[in-house]
Amino acid sequence: MAKVPVQFTLNGSEKAEFVESGATLLHALRDKIGDTSPKGGCHQGTCGACSVIIDGELRLSCLTLAETCNGAAITTTAGLAEGGVLHPLQRAFLDAFATQCGFCTPGMIMAAKVLLDRTPNPSREDVVEALSGNICRCTGYEPIIQAVLTAARANSQNAA
């Protein structure tokens, strides 16, 4: 099998790997680099569990080829905590019991992070829209929406 080199920045640190040609970014992250925070759910672009942020935009790593990410800056949920201190979104998800089985959580947090980076004070409708590509089969969504709104408030209080 032909292997191709890929090189990108993952959560601020340089990564270089050889992957099979045509391998998805999800495969490269989980099985080559060992960042298992993006989850492989449907592999069809339906569930959002594999969501990552590539150059500031929310993408599905299961539908993105690793080779197309050369030179990109990739953020995953594994890179959010700083020095053992959880990101406000992670803290809010824990406090609001927005995580049950946890499988959708990293994708939800990525979608929410893109929203809060652009819209620091989102409305409930903004949050629902931002999470509309992510499926959760446990929580009924309400605790997740509340967690994102709580994190937004925590952010704006810190900024004030």
Next chain:
Amino acid sequence: MSLALQTFSSVKDANAALQAAGARYLGGGTLVIRAANEGDVSISSLIRVNDPGLLQIAVSGAKVRLGASVTMAAIARHPELAALAPAARAVGGPAIRNMATVGGNLFAPAPYGDFAVALLALDATVDTEDGELAVETFLAGRDTSRAIVTAATFSLPKAESFRFLKVSRVKPKGVSVLSIAALLELAPDGTVTSARIALGCMADRPMRALAAEKALLGCKLTPQEIAPALAAASEGIAPITDPIASAWYRAEVLPVHLGRLLSN
């Protein structure tokens, strides 16, 4: 299974490479990578083009040219394309909209391809490596087409003359039960002087409601006057059946939703 990815800087070279057996074009990946993930063994290599021209949105006067690699997110946020934003936002969730392209949408089988429904109503021209085609001609021949789509061009509709509706069961994002796009010109007294209506999910690809268009001419958009057009909307349809809705259900609700779109 390994998929060989080849990147070209020109559409012409990519088009030549695409003629090889098993080669598929890679746009945003939401169709072709999905197919590969599902085990479609007919795909053995992927061709992509990184020509920045394919990413351009050009609005000059009333003329719009959308490069084939322009994403739904880029259309939805473009200040001059507000009339099209509802159709672009109808596609997928935020991550899909960051990936899904204009070119890909033209190939998306029902129940996908909501943006192509809008392009059909707008009477877009599809630019391919082989020349320009009316969107209707393009859609009819897309299964056998091997020419890379480079752009879609159309006249920018006035906000009040273009209407778009997508019906789905999951809000705000969900797969289409159906989608409808309508380009209507009205006389000052409210009489319809021209109508072009495109339907999604009423066949395996977007189709026009020709009988309904004809029946609407000379009508005012009142429930009484549009009734014949609604009755005619089902002419020639062959809706898809999928886990979202049966063909029977889609056919039953089409006149209801068309009526709501027209009388709003």
